[in-house]
Amino acid sequence: LSVQTPPGLHHHRALYDCYITAALLIDIMRTTGWTAEEMVNITGRPALLTTFPFGKYRGKAxxxxxxxxxxxxxxxxxxxxxxxxxxxxxxxxxxxxxxxxxxxxxxxxx
Structure with a gap:
């Protein structure tokens, strides 16, 4: 991902992070063909866990x-x-x- 940011922005500063996040969102939308509304719907749903976060199988798949x-x-x-x-x-x-x-x-x- 190649992102052009305005001069003077520094890594891990709020405005820089906003530029990068926006670029990622736009790239995902272009790649998948999803609309902004579809992205909201997808990200609002629960996701499957891959590992147990607790209990006797904590960290296991x-x-x-x-x-x-x-x-x-x-x-x-x-x-x-x-x-x-x-x-x-x-x-x-x-x-x-x-x-x-x-x-x-x-x-x-x-």
Missing amino acids: VSEVAKRDPGYLRWLFNNLDNMSPELRLTLKHYLEDVQAGEQRSNGTPQ
Whole structure:
């Protein structure tokens, strides 16, 4: 990414960071073809977590835990009271994958 900034701007200063952020946004919009409204919609949604931020699997890949210990994911989903939207989405996503895999193993149609 090549960005032309006005002379006198210094790295990691607020105005310089604004120029770089705007350039990145414009580049992403050009590359993806997304409109500003689509960008707002996309960035306003929860995202899947890739690693566990807490607990006995802290720092471990959620995908690996889902394969090795799907019961832990079920337990979290059913027992955590204050769950972030990202964690809820992640657990639901991987539990659906686990369930689909179990159905395939048992010959149950999906």
